[in-house]
Amino acid sequence: MDPLVLGILLSITFSAFQGVTPQCCIETVRRFPLKLLAKVDKYHVQTSRGxxxxxxxxxHVGHKKYCADPKQKKILRRLRNKNRRKNTPVV
Structure with missing residues (x-):
């Protein structure tokens, strides 16, 4: 088999499997800078059941992702308040 064809087939195979692999947090931080917390675009909860x-x-801040400890209620409260303020119409 031609090495070029083999290379193309391998790259297609690897790129196909890349979409299947989950992007999991492997560790979390307990403290999170408030300045960075204000810039959060979106967030979701990762569970160990999956x-x-x-x-x-x-x-998610821009194109980066940060993993915080889900037991830190302060972070969740601030994110929820931020979303509420964003969705409240200004009179």
């Missing part, structure tokens, strides 16, 4: 090993609060 493909991932630990529970985490995944915070």
């Amino acid at each position: 493909a991932c090993d630990i529970n985490a609060l995944v915070l």
Whole structure:
């Protein structure tokens, strides 16, 4: 088989499997800077019941993701308040 064809087939195979692999947090931080917390675009909760090993609060800031300890109620409260303020109409 031609090495070029083999290389193309391998790259297609690897790129196909890349979409299947979950992007899990492997560790979390307990303290999270408030300045960075104000810039969070979206967040979701990662649970250990699925493909991932630990529970985490995944915070998305731009193209980066940060893994926070989901037991930190202060972080969740601030995110919820931020979302409420964003969705409240200004009179």
